[in-house]
Amino acid sequence: MGLIVQKFGGTSVADIDRIRHVATKVKKERDAGHSLIVNVSAMAGTTDQLVNYVKQVSDLATDEAWAEYDHVVATGEQVTSGLLALVLQSQGIPAQAFNGWQIPIHTDNAHGKARVSRIETDAVRAALDAGKVVCVAGFQGIGEDGRVSTLGRGGSDTSAVALAAAFGAERCDIYTDVDGVYSCDPRIVPKARKMKHISYEEMLEMASQGAKVLQTRSVEMAMNHRVKLQVLSTFSDEPGTLLVDEEDIVEQQRVTGIAYSRDEARVSLTNVENVPGVSANLFGPLADRGINVDMIVQNVTEGGKATDITFTVPRGDLERTLEILKTAKRTPKYDSIHSDKNVVKVSVIGTGMRSHAGVAAEMFRALAEKQINIIVITTSEIKVSVLIEEAYLELALRALHTAYGLDAVDA
Amino acid sequence: MGLIVQKFGGTSVADIDRIRHVATKVKKERDAGHSLIVNVSAMAGTTDQLVNYVKQVSDLATDEAWAEYDHVVATGEQVTSGLLALVLQSQGIPAQAFNGWQIPIHTDNAHGKARVSRIETDAVRAALDAGKVVCVAGFQGIGEDGRVSTLGRGGSDTSAVALAAAFGAERCDIYTDVDGVYSCDPRIVPKARKMKHISYEEMLEMASQGAKVLQTRSVEMAMNHRVKLQVLSTFSDEPGTLLVDEEDIVEQQRVTGIAYSRDEARVSLTNVENVPGVSANLFGPLADRGINVDMIVQNVTEGGKATDITFTVPRGDLERTLEILKTAKRTPKYDSIHSDKNVVKVSVIGTGMRSHAGVAAEMFRALAEKQINIIVITTSEIKVSVLIEEAYLELALRALHTAYGLDAVDA
Numbered sequence: 001m002g003l004i005v006q007k008f009g010g011t012s013v014a015d016i017d018r019i020r021h022v023a024t025k026v027k028k029e030r031d032a033g034h035s036l037i038v039n040v041s042a043m044a045g046t047t048d049q050l051v052n053y054v055k056q057v058s059d060l061a062t063d064e065a066w067a068e069y070d071h072v073v074a075t076g077e078q079v080t081s082g083l084l085a086l087v088l089q090s091q092g093i094p095a096q097a098f099n100g101w102q103i104p105i106h107t108d109n110a111h112g113k114a115r116v117s118r119i120e121t122d123a124v125r126a127a128l129d130a131g132k133v134v135c136v137a138g139f140q141g142i143g144e145d146g147r148v149s150t151l152g153r154g155g156s157d158t159s160a161v162a163l164a165a166a167f168g169a170e171r172c173d174i175y176t177d178v179d180g181v182y183s184c185d186p187r188i189v190p191k192a193r194k195m196k197h198i199s200y201e202e203m204l205e206m207a208s209q210g211a212k213v214l215q216t217r218s219v220e221m222a223m224n225h226r227v228k229l230q231v232l233s234t235f236s237d238e239p240g241t242l243l244v245d246e247e248d249i250v251e252q253q254r255v256t257g258i259a260y261s262r263d264e265a266r267v268s269l270t271n272v273e274n275v276p277g278v279s280a281n282l283f284g285p286l287a288d289r290g291i292n293v294d295m296i297v298q299n300v301t302e303g304g305k306a307t308d309i310t311f312t313v314p315r316g317d318l319e320r321t322l323e324i325l326k327t328a329k330r331t332p333k334y335d336s337i338h339s340d341k342n343v344v345k346v347s348v349i350g351t352g353m354r355s356h357a358g359v360a361a362e363m364f365r366a367l368a369e370k371q372i373n374i375i376v377i378t379t380s381e382i383k384v385s386v387l388i389e390e391a392y393l394e395l396a397l398r399a400l401h402t403a404y405g406l407d408a409v410d411a
Numbered sequence: 412m413g414l415i416v417q418k419f420g421g422t423s424v425a426d427i428d429r430i431r432h433v434a435t436k437v438k439k440e441r442d443a444g445h446s447l448i449v450n451v452s453a454m455a456g457t458t459d460q461l462v463n464y465v466k467q468v469s470d471l472a473t474d475e476a477w478a479e480y481d482h483v484v485a486t487g488e489q490v491t492s493g494l495l496a497l498v499l500q501s502q503g504i505p506a507q508a509f510n511g512w513q514i515p516i517h518t519d520n521a522h523g524k525a526r527v528s529r530i531e532t533d534a535v536r537a538a539l540d541a542g543k544v545v546c547v548a549g550f551q552g553i554g555e556d557g558r559v560s561t562l563g564r565g566g567s568d569t570s571a572v573a574l575a576a577a578f579g580a581e582r583c584d585i586y587t588d589v590d591g592v593y594s595c596d597p598r599i600v601p602k603a604r605k606m607k608h609i610s611y612e613e614m615l616e617m618a619s620q621g622a623k624v625l626q627t628r629s630v631e632m633a634m635n636h637r638v639k640l641q642v643l644s645t646f647s648d649e650p651g652t653l654l655v656d657e658e659d660i661v662e663q664q665r666v667t668g669i670a671y672s673r674d675e676a677r678v679s680l681t682n683v684e685n686v687p688g689v690s691a692n693l694f695g696p697l698a699d700r701g702i703n704v705d706m707i708v709q710n711v712t713e714g715g716k717a718t719d720i721t722f723t724v725p726r727g728d729l730e731r732t733l734e735i736l737k738t739a740k741r742t743p744k745y746d747s748i749h750s751d752k753n754v755v756k757v758s759v760i761g762t763g764m765r766s767h768a769g770v771a772a773e774m775f776r777a778l779a780e781k782q783i784n785i786i787v788i789t790t791s792e793i794k795v796s797v798l799i800e801e802a803y804l805e806l807a808l809r810a811l812h813t814a815y816g817l818d819a820v821d822a
Contacts, residue, residue, distance in 0.1 A: 016467045050490065056427045058497040064507070065500055071508045072493035075486035079461065082483035086469040089476055096475070097482045101512070102557060123557070146513065146534070 001033035002170035003128070007040070007138065007160035011177045012234040013080050014044040022234065023087045025175065026133060030093060035128050037167065039138045039160040040084055042076025050076055066111035070140070070150045074100070077137035077156070085135040095133040098124065100148065105141035105159060107149045114149035116141060116158065116221075119166035136163065154215035161218045165225035172222065172229050173240075174214060179233035180241035181206060181213055183406040184258040189397050191407040196239070198256060199246040200229075205349040205383045206259050219243070246351050254359050255350040255404040258397055264294070265318040266343045266375060266387060267325075271306040271335040278332045282309065285328050291317045295345070295378045295387060309334075310376055312387060315341055343375060344393045347385040348400060360384045366403035372396050412444035413581035414539070418451070418549065418571035422588045423645040424491050425455040433645065434498045436586065437544060441504065446539050448578065450549040450571040451495055453487025461487055477522035481551070481561045485511070488548035488567070496546040506544040509535065511559065516552035516570060518560040525560035527552060527569065530577035547574065565626035572629045576636035583633065583640050584651075585625060590644035591652035592617065592624055594817045595669040599805050602818040607650075609667060610657040611640075616760040616794045617670050630654070657762050665770050666761040666815040669808055675705070676729040677754045677786060677798060678736075682717040682746035689743045693720065696739050702728045706756070706787045706798055720745075721787055723798060726752055754786060755804045758796040759811060771795045777814035783807050 006029070008022050026038055041047075050073045058065045081097040088095035100107075103124055107114035127134050138156030143149040151158050157174060164172035179194065181203065186192040198206070200223035207216045213231055222229040222243060232240025246252075272278060283293055296311040313321045318339060325337060353359045360377075363384055367374060372395065376387035388396055401407055417440070419433050437449055452458075461484045469476045492508040499506035511518075514535055518525035538545050549567030554560040562569050568585060575583035590605065592614065597603040609617070611634035618627045624642055633640040633654060643651025683689060694704055707722040724732045729750060736748060764770045771788075774795055778785060783806065787798040799807055812818055 016464060019468070053427060053490070053494055054497060057430070057494055058501050062500070064505075065497060068493045068496045068500070068508055071496075071510075072490050075489050078486050078489075079464070079483050082479040083464055083468055085479045085482075086465060086476060089473070089479070090469050094475075097479055099482075099559075148510075 001035075003035040003037065003167055004029055005037045005039060005160050005164040005167070005169045005172040006175060007156055007173065008038070008175045008234060009156065009177070010041040010044040010047070012175050013040055013042075013084070016083070018234075019080065019083050020087055022084060022175075023091060025234065026088060027091065027093060030133065034170075037124065037128070037134045037136060037163050037169070038084065039136045039156060039163060040077060040080040041138050041156045043080055046076040046079070047073060060112075063109075063111065067143075067145070067147050070111045070114075070148045074137070074140040074148045074150050077139050081135040081137040085133075088133055088135070093133055094131050095135055096127050097135045097137065098127075099137045100140035100159070101142035103136065105162065107141035107143055107151070109143040109145050109149070111143065111147070111149055113152040114141060114143060116151065116162045119162060121166055124167070154218075157215040157218035158221060161221045161225070161227050161229065164227045165221065169227065172227050174218075174229065174231050175234040176213065176231060177233065177235065178213060178231075179236050179238050180231055181257070183256065184397055184401050185260070188394050189258075189401045191401060193406060193408040195241050195256065197242050197244050197249050199249060199351050200243055201246060201351055201382055202256050202349050203243050205347065205380075206257050249351075252352040252355070253350055253404075254352040254356040255348045255406065256352070257349050258400050258404075258406070259347045259349060260393060260397060261345045262390065262393070263314050263316075264312045264343050264345050264387065265315045266310060266312050266340045267318070267321060268308065268310040268338045269325075269334040269336070270308050270338070272309050273333040274300060274305055274307045275332060278307070278309075281332055283311075285324050286313070286321060289320065289324060291321055291324070295376045295385065297376050297378075312343070312345070312376065342390045343387050344390045345385050345387050346393070346396050346400070347383050348404065349383045351382050353382050353384075362403060363400060366399050367396060370395055370399050412446075414446040414448065414578055415440055416448045416450060416571050416575040416578070416580045416583045417586060418567055418584065419449070419586045419645060420567065420588070421452040421455040421458070423586050424451055424453075424495070427494070429645075430491065430494050431498055433495060433586075434502060436645065437499060438502065438504060441544065445581075448535065448539070448545045448547060448574050448580070449495060450547045450567055450574060451488060451491040452549050452567045454491055457487040457490070458484060471523075474520075474522065478554075478556070478558050481522045481525075481559045485548070485551040485559045485561050488550050492546040492548040496544075499544055499546070504544055505542050506546055507538050508546045508548065509538075510548045511551035511570070512553035514547065516573065518552035518554055518562070520554040520556050520560070522554065522558070522560055524563040525552060525554060527562070527573045530573060532577055535578070565629075568626040568629035569632060572632045572636070572638050572640065575638045576632065580638070583638050585640065585642050586645040587624065587642060588644065588646065589624060589642075590647050590649050591642055592668070594667065595808055595812050596671070600669075600808050600812045602812060604817060604819040606652050606667065608653050608655050608660055610660060610762050611654055612657060612762055612793055613667050613760050614654050616758065616791075617668050660762075663763040663766070664761055664816075665763040665767040666759045666817065667763070668760050669811050669815075669817070670758045670760060671804060671808060672756045673801065673804070674725050674727075675723045675754050675756050675798065676726045676732075677721060677723055677751045678729070678732060679719065679721040679749045680736075680745040680747070681719050681749070683720050684744040685711060685716055685718045686743060689718070689720075692743055696735050697724070697732060700731065700735060702732055702735070706789045706796065708787050708789075723754070723756070723787065753801045754798050755801045756796055756798050757804070757807050757811070758794050759815065760794045762793050764793050764795075773814060774811060777810050778807060781806055781810050
């Protein structure tokens with residue numbers, strides 16, 4: 001039997017009792033003959049408290065401050081990893097906790113959002129060979145500067161996948177408080193189905209579209225290193241959802257899942273002067289300030305001399321976006337700005353779109369039948385997204401779920 | 412101007428406001444032209460909480476468990492050091508936090524009570540040369556096993572002194588919640604005087620006798636490395652007490668200070684068979700269980716065939732002591748065991764005893780005048796200790812303080 005990497009998030013290790021419960025999950029795989037690297041998050045609430053401390057004393061305006069942020073915030077995972085090792089030891093299972101720097105997990109120096117560059121395997125391998133369960137403080141590594149680095153919120157997923165890749169793990173199990181990836185959010189669509197399999201590409205779209213089961217970067221990394229990733233619940237014994245290569249999915253559907261994001265705000269500029277460089281002048285200053293523009297549409301009007309431009313930004317960035325647009329020199333020239341926070345993005349996702357035509361048309365028809373107005377449309381190879389009024393979100397999701405034949409038979 | 416090491420304890424960094432206050436103490440020395448290494452404890456209460464977590468999941472019966480204990484408990488200081496660096500940075504003072512392993516402070520592998528073996532200076536020196544205040548997570552180092560180690564409760568004093576020795580600091584300032592070392596506990600003896608100077612040897616006796624201002628090991632280390640140690644208050648601007656060489660104290664008094672300890676329990680065995688090996692048979696099993704026997708007296712009775720033995724142990728260990736004595740084979744044979752928790756140890760301390768006779772006699776006379784019965788007496792070169800009934804503690808301390816001419820003139 002080979003090596004399995006397990007990852008337990010903050011709610012799975014929220015208190016001592018839950019850490020004890022996690023130990024039973026570890027023990028089960030160990031009893032089945034596996035070697036184990038267990039990657040843990042901070043106890044729920046701990047990271048928030050540490051971040052709160054930091055924000056009380058710093059506006060985090062410098063790289064130096066972010067290095068200290070990491071120094072402080074990484075302690076949450078350190079505590080959990082040690083406690084899990086102790087629980088396992090007290091049950092007679094040899095275990096040893098490792099911080100990121102002790103493995104080491106090398107990262108760049110982008111403190112607060114560092115990227116893993118290289119993982120050394122000798123120290124952990126020695127512990128595994130000695131029969132120990134290796135308990136790793138997730139979410140962290142060590143920068144080239146020799147200082148503690150963190151991988152950003154949700155970084156424990158990333159470090160788990162990175163460990164699975166580095167150690168050639170048989171599987172990487174991401175334990176969370178949901179029991180798998182669903183065809184749609186089951187809180188909104190009761191007929192949503194848990195998927196046994198999903199391709200990396202689809203999961204990537206699901207994750208970045210707001211199905212917050214896995215951090216996007218961790219899915220990318222799993223895809224690049226062909227890590228078999230499984231999402232499953234800490235609180236049940238049901239099998240979860242396995243991420244696999246597209247070609248491993250025998251029966252491909254046109255649409256696999258439907259995702260949505262409420263974190264959208266629409267900005268429209270009317271009668272924008274249609275000259276070369278319009279987009280660069282408009283979106284450059286936003287990118288410079290770190291505002292992530294998502295959907296963009298541009299319609300030429302009045303015989304090509306002017307154009308209307310609509311785009312979306314994260315809701316929390318809307319005020320800053322409007323400020324930047326208004327204070328910047330009016331290049332390009334435009335008549336007026338309109339904005340709207342009551343919009344959501346709905347996306348239908350499926351690798352089957354590559355071979356099935358008419359997926360987008362079916363989406364528009366299903367929405368039209370419910371009298372739902374589409375504000376913006378964007379498409380990619382395996383995804384069609386529309387921006388609609390927030391009030392129609394539930395209606396749209398349920399209509400699309402039925403239209404694409406995703407409804408569970410027994411629900 | 413040279414380098415100063417500052418150490419701030421848990422109450423000095425209890426919350427964000429206090430950490431801000433600590434920054435003003437740092438700034439003051441920096442403005443005076445000093446380089447600074449600032450060694451901090453965990454925020455008050457944090458270590459207790461972490462220890463509590465550990466104890467919920469482990470009985471700490473193995474070395475492996477203690478290694479995890481260190482892994483968990485060392486995080487408290489890591490948080491404080493990062494927060495202090497951030498506060499300093501936000502005031503425009505360059506600062507960088509270091510964990511024990513980042514300096515590194517090398518220790519042995521005795522997790523939970525490790526001893527410093529060697530301190531590397533390159534990384535910290537580089538930060539100091541770059542004009543940074545170095546904020547060190549106290550109480551911790553890295554073992555030969557590459558794992559986080561802690562120096563035991565109060566270990567932040569020890570790491571501060573070790574840093575001062577390693578870097579040849581001009582002075583090591585231990586900031587605490589008292590403003591110096593007093594001739595006696597001022598809560599009991601209102602006429603107690605704050606001492607401007609005290610010798611290392613005297614401080615060592617004061618500390619180990621229960622004047623809990625400084626951890627004993629830190630004083631030993633300061634003495635061995637001739638570190639100028641100052642004890643002063645975080646919460647006032649008064650000068651504190653400076654620890655110096657005995658020869659640097661011009662006007663030596665017979666008695667410098669009076670210490671006491673309530674952490675005493677008396678055990679008496681009557682009619683102990685007086686054969687060779689009695690003490691070894693009696694105290695060996697106690698030492699094996701880690702029980703620290705302090706005062707011991709033995710009186711031969713009945714023409715030398717039997718003896719009474721009285722000794723003291725820490726109060727919390729009395730039950731275990733009695734259990735060990737009762738369950739052990741009765742070697743040596745004795746008639747009965749008596750014990751008493753209502754006893755305290757009072758010690759008069761002064762390097763001047765070396766050249767002044769009659770210090771002990773004066774102590775006995777002063778106590779006799781107040782009708783205070785002495786149960787046990789022990790003496791060392793610079794100390795006379797007596798065990799008395801706890802009810803007489805305050806009376807004894809005040810009487811002795813006056814008898815040795817220690818009372819403050821203006822109090």
